[in-house]
Amino acid sequence: MNHLSLKWELLFICILLVTLPTVLMGMVGYYAYQSFAKQTLESQLHKHSQEVRSQAYDFIAQNERVLRREEALVLKRIKSVAQLSKSIFQTYPAQMKPTYGDTTLHSALQTLSQFRLNRSGHIFLLDENFNPVINNQLLPSLTNPTLYANLISHIKKEMPYILSGQTTIIKHPWSTNPNGIIYRQTALTYLDNWQMVLGVTINETDYKSHDFEVGLQNELRDRLASERIGKSGYIWVFNGQGEYIVSKDNLRNGENMLNIIDQHGHSIVEHLISSAKSAPPGGSEIIFYEWQDLGESSASPRAAAVTYVAEWDWFIGTNINLIEFYSGLREVRNKILHLCVVFILIGSLIAYYFAKRITTPIKHLEHLAVKAAQGDFNVQADPKLASRHTEINSLSNVFSEMICNIRQLMAQKEKSTQLLAARNTALQASEDKLTKALLELEYEKQKFHTQAITDSLTNLLNRRGFSKEGKKVWKRHQRTNEPLTIAMIDIDYFKRINDRYSHSIGDDVLIQLAKLLTNHMRENDIVARIGGEEFSMIISQPLCEAKKGLERLRRLVENTPIISDKREIFFTISIGAIEVNPQLPSLESALDAADTCLYAAKRSGRNKIIT
Structure with missing residues (x-):
């Protein structure tokens, strides 16, 4: 059986040396990119989840600030009314002092008895036995006498302060409803001329309205419903009963989704809720599940970062459709495959070129050696086909003159130097492009940072x-x-x-x-x-x-x-x-x-x- 020529042996070895590393590097690069893409996806989902959580707590903090401000203003007002009423009553003589059970009162007392603060606030007087004199029909609790007794107990504890001329404010339970206990804020002072306790009281429900909090929730819901993550990802919010608080474009708000089950018969929403509760405090948890949105023919795989806002009983998820993610990975895989094929083809052409370049001088020198063996010593190797491969023993006696080898070596060195210079020029051009790209990237980074902290209308800080x-x-x-x-x-x-x-x-x-x-x-x-x-x-x-x-x-x-x-x-x-x-x-x-x-x-x- 005839052996392959030296040219084809070299060509086969070069192609093998190009193909194996290229395929291996392509596989390693693809799996490394897949791992990086997954980590990046989870990181982005965590980031979006924390941003939404921060928005919710910003709204909660805003609501708490408003309630605190309203409470401070109301307390200041009832204290002012108490002090003003005291200054009025102290101008009256002792003989005008009303008594418990009076059916007729002075016109000024009747006016004060009819005075109202908001819906439930009013003024009352208690005699030395803590019996109601003005507004006695408003003081006894209609539902729970124990709460009225509790009010009298609070007043007795404050007596040392109000007897000294101070005006003090107490908070005490007053009545109950299905949502819990209703508390009152009462400003107390003492009338020295009549020896009576004067009080100005108001229900907390008069100024602690949930309307503002509901408005904040609605504003945040509208903002989250229109937000998108990637092409098809969005933000959803469930409450503890499995009802949609925020759905995609608000199309399913209010629907109870506990009956949506996975292939194992488990409720998907219950799994989402339990995962959010098990997340680290202030953090989020990544989960994978399948979900079918409106307009979709079947469920699609999804990934979401879930977190829990206990103050509103909100379970928030920032999710993305994994079909979109896998499509991107397939596109990257195809690009890597195409690059590998291109590198193998280019490597094969280069290998063929060098194999031919190596074997042609050998064949030429072999021909000169044959002629010399036949007695023709007047031979001279073609300078264009000179070779450095002097280790080939069968042709070593052909090169009789050292100068020929030196000239060939210098020519090859000069050619290599030129090739190296060309490659250095190309490398410098690539470095210049990279430097320019990095500078542009830094400029965009600074631009985005400035936009994030600047008000677009006034150019002031936001x-x-x-x-x-x-x-x-x-x-x-x-x-x-x-x-x-x-x-x-x-x-x-x-x-x-x-x-x-x-x-x-x-x-x-x-x-x-x-x-x-x-x-x-x-x-x-x-x-x-x-x-x-x-x-x-x-x-x-x-x-x-x-x-x-x-x-x-x-x-x-x-x-x-x-x-x-x-x-x-x-x-x-x-x-x-x-x-x-x-x-x-x-x-x-x-x-x-x-x-x-x-x-x-x-x-x-x-x-x-x-x-």
């Missing part, structure tokens, strides 16, 4: 940017104890401006105020638009100095109109400001305190500063 920069200033304040003033600014009657002139004029008002704030602030001050017509400032000055600058700002705004259709439109602002002190443990508490001052400025007529 709430996120304000929180980030504010925390830096707060930490510096804690280290250096430098004076710090927090100011909350709100445009007066902004809704009227929008309704009367249009929302575009309202935007112009916001932009102008932002410019005035920017021009007015110092280099180390922070100003931000934190929502709607509300702005915040952090001023590195004591309150006494900052207030002067804020007053100049208020006057500047008041006297600087915006021009629209040759009309001058004036607007004003209200400002609440506080100086940071040890009683304010965090930036959030300082903002709440400044917000309370802002609310006082609004209530006292607007276009002013309250500190």
Whole structure:
């Protein structure tokens, strides 16, 4: 059997050496990419889940701040009413003192007995035996006498304070309903001239309404229902009873999905709920399941990151259709396969080229050796076909002159140097492209970061940017104890401006105020638009100095109109400001305190500063 020629043996070995590593690297690359893609998918789902959870807790915190602010205002009001009523009653002589069981009362007492705060608030008087004198029909509990006795017990405990002239507030249970116990807030003071306890009381249900919380939930539901993850992924929310709180495009809200089972007969929603409860506190859990959406002919595999918001009994899932994920993997696999085929073909052509290049000089030298063996010593190898393979012993006696080998070696070296220079040039070009791409990537990263913390309308910091920069200033304040003033600014009657002139004029008002704030602030001050017509400032000055600058700002705004259709439109602002002190443990508490001052400025007529 004839052996293959040297050229084909070399060609076969080269193709084998190219094919095996290429296929192996392609397989390793595909499985490495598959693992990386899965980790990236889970990471993105976790990230989306935590973002949605953070949004929910932002809304919960907003609701709690509103309730705390409303409660503080109501307590302040009933205390003020109690003190005002006391000042009125103390002007009456002792002989006008009403007694328990009186059927006729002085006109002023009748007026006060008919006075109401909201729906349930009223004023009452208790004599020295704690018997009701005014509004006696309102005091005894109609459902539970024990709760009325509990109120009297609370009053007796507070007697030492009110006898000393103080006005105190107590919280006590009053009645019950299907949702639990209803509590009252009661302001107590003492009438020295009549020796009676005066009380102003109101139900907590009068000001702790769930309407605002429901509105926040509806707003978040609408936002989540329209959000998409990839091409077909979305966000769903169930409650503990398995009912849809948020479905895709709100098409299935309110439906109970506990009856949807998997191939093993288990409820899918129960599995989702239990997985969310078992997730780490504040974290999320990745689960895989099959689900059929409206408009789909069959269930499709899905992956979701689930988490639990206990305050609202919300089980939140950020899910993606795995068919889309697997389609991407198949596309990558096909591309890797095509690249492997291209590399093998190119390697085969290169191998053939080098095999032919190696064997042609050998055949030529073999021919010269045969002629020399026949007696023709006047032979000379063709310089173009000179070879470096001097280890071939059968042809070694052909090369009689050392200079020929040296010339061949130098020629080959020069050719290799040129090839190396060409490859270095190509490599430098690739490095330049990579450097340019990295610079563009860094620019886009900085651009996205700026957009994330900047309000698009006013170019000021938004709430996120304000929180980030504010925390830096707060930490510096804690280290250096430098004076710090927090100011909350709100445009007066902004809704009227929008309704009367249009929302575009309202935007112009916001932009102008932002410019005035920017021009007015110092280099180390922070100003931000934190929502709607509300702005915040952090001023590195004591309150006494900052207030002067804020007053100049208020006057500047008041006297600087915006021009629209040759009309001058004036607007004003209200400002609440506080100086940071040890009683304010965090930036959030300082903002709440400044917000309370802002609310006082609004209530006292607007276009002013309250500190």
